[in-house]
Amino acid sequence: MLADATTVLDDRAQITTDAAAAGLTVPDTLRTAFESPDGFATAAVEASAELAAIRGYTSAVEARRTAADTIEALGLWGLNPDGDLDRARTLFAAGDVAGSVAAAGEAQSAWTGAAEAGRARLTSIGVLALALLLGLVILAIWLRGRRRRVTTPAFAPAGSNSLARTDPYATLAASSDPAGPVEVGDDGARGAKPD
Numbered sequence: 036m037l038a039d040a041t042t043v044l045d046d047r048a049q050i051t052t053d054a055a056a057a058g059l060t061v062p063d064t065l066r067t068a069f070e071s072p073d074g075f076a077t078a079a080v081e082a083s084a085e086l087a088a089i090r091g092y093t094s095a096v097e098a099r100r101t102a103a104d105t106i107e108a109l110g111l112w113g114l115n116p117d118g119d120l121d122r123a124r125t126l127f128a129a130g131d132v133a134g135s136v137a138a139a140g141e142a143q144s145a146w147t148g149a150a151e152a153g154r155a156r157l158t159s160i161g162v163l164a165l166a167l168l169l170g171l172v173i174l175a176i177w178l179r180g181r182r183r184r185v186t187t188p189a190f191a192p193a194g195s196n197s198l199a200r201t202d203p204y205a206t207l208a209a210s211s212d213p214a215g216p217v218e219v220g221d222d223g224a225r226g227a228k229p230d
Contacts, residue, residue: 039075046082053089054127057096061085062130084132091136092123095143110153116142 047065054061065085069078099116100107123138 039079043069043075043078043082046079046086050082050085050089053086053093057089057093059089059092059124060128062128062132064130064132081132085127088123088127088132088135088139091139091143092120092127095120095123095139095146098143098146100146100149106153106157107149108153109156110149110151111145112156114145116145119145 043065050065051061062085065078065081068074068081071077095116099120100111119138119142123135123142126132126138127135
């Protein structure tokens with residue numbers, strides 16, 4: 036029992052030192068665990084969890100981007116890793132070690148994956164812009180072809196020859212001879228055929 040107590044006290048001293056270095060406030064959960072009926076076992080588990088939470092928080096702080104480039108800034112768009120880090124600190128002080136580890140992990144993942152996420156978003160934006168440009172080109176071609184197309188007026192009578200409206204020679208060929216039918220005589224002379 037004395038050895039177990041010494042181990043817990045050593046862990047407590049380590050937690051105090053590491054938490055101070057990380058800027059964290061040590062919760063009272065280790066004391067509460069130590070004073071519980073199965074004190075040594077519970078306190079040992081709590082001490083290990085708190086030390087792991089401090090290490091996770093420290094790793095997240097080391098991953099922080101103080102001056103993100105354009106790609107990383109694009110990857111961090113919509114995320115708040117600094118807020119996650121603040122939440123990890125608050126949860127640790129409140130004794131929520133598991134919540135602190137999760138929040139610190141989210142902050143670290145956001146910072147370490149910022150460049151990759153930024154490249155993926157940039158690619159998506161490029162594909163979207165290309166698709167939009169292609170759509171505009173197709174629309175412009177379609178509108179240009181529509182303007183060139185000759186359409187029949189809505190008031191044209193059924194069965195009318197549309198060629199006669201566009202080809203003057205077709206109109207001339209379709210009209211009757213104003214002189215009337217022509218008769219050729221035996222001598223080859225041409226004359227109007229009597230009605």
